[in-house]
Amino acid sequence: MSRVTEPADVTETRAAYDLVAEDYAELLRGDLAGSEYDRAMLGVFAEQIARAGGGLVGDLGCGPGRIAGYLAGLGMDVAGIDLSPRMVEVARREHPGARFEVGSMAALPLGDAELAGALAWYSIIHTPDDRQGELFAEFARVVRPGGVVLLAFQVGSDVVHLTHAYGHDLDLRTRRQEPGRVRARLAEAGFVFTSELVRAPVAPEKVPQAYVMARRAN
Template identity: 40%
Template sequence: MMDHDALSVTREAYDAAAPVYAQMFRDELRNRPLDRAMLAAFAEVVSASGDGQVADLGCGPGHITAYLQELGLAVRGVDASSAMIESARQTYPGLRFDVGSMAALDIADGALGGVLSRWSIIHTPPRELPVVLAEFHRVLAPGGHLLIGFSASEGPSHPTQVFDHAVAPAYRWSPDHLAAMLRTAGLAEVARMVREPQPADRRQFKEIYLLARKSEADSAQLGT
């Protein structure tokens, strides 16, 4: 079970920050070529696997959801903040956005060809992250892909670290530790990208993308 207090704190904080956040991050990909490259790779592997739907979980104001649509994906956005979802609906009226929790998605088993979780797990308390990863596995079809982005902790001796996030309590993760958690959840790492902090970055943390895949063998669990 998820800690509803932690979820409520995060939801309320992002509700309050939604207008500023939407304005601040609307064009963030413009100067982030490595992020665009990882999103493009994600779109390509999902498209190559079939016509699966994609969910942008923790979509915020919807700018990345819209970018994934530009890359040719059939995508929807989900976020716990109703204010963020309202902002996304107003800015991108042609896309679907729903209020929801990553720990209890209103999505059928095996319905998705891809899941994007871009800096959305950072507000999940470490003891609760396995619940979220299990939910990612549940909604992915066999052979489906997960792209997960997060800030790196300082070395393998620190599997998780709290950091001072501007909006809500947040955590950094050891990439190897999180990759192991993905394996436990039934999601095998395919690739990773490490982006070193740049002088202009607000926070001087390494940023990580992990691309993982759900095994085709899981099709037996879906009765196929």
């Protein structure tokens, strides 16, 4: 029987985030308190989920769980999923009010239409362009009709190769995204675009930051 080989970028991403998990969590601790735009978009997301009757929300690529923890604090039922086992360990320790599991965004450990909503908060940025369609199709599989998705990402079209970050030498690539292309991928996967916000960078950010929200078609 042939063995399925994991894409090199997946291995690279897991290794990098396993390495930096503790320092990453510490660096971003309290970050939401200083970002009114982040809190505003998360608030809109939470309100739309509640208005539709509530249900389980997936934080896809949850890292150390700071967004999942914030949403749990708003009274939401949240499950965080991340590729990095070390990130999941940190998330479980720091945010006991949410559930966390190791898993890939390209093959989520979730049933069809299990989620009332999902967010990918700066987590689609590690998937190469030629596999992003698969990622969005997987989001569509796990989000119920009428469910909400929220994506956050850096704006651009270039690939940034990080060799040192969060106090560690590492090997990690991040891919900036064009909002129009993200909207097109969402539409191809069966989502209906509802809103978008692009804001200017705030130091140490170097490029604009975008938030795109959509609804799973009925």
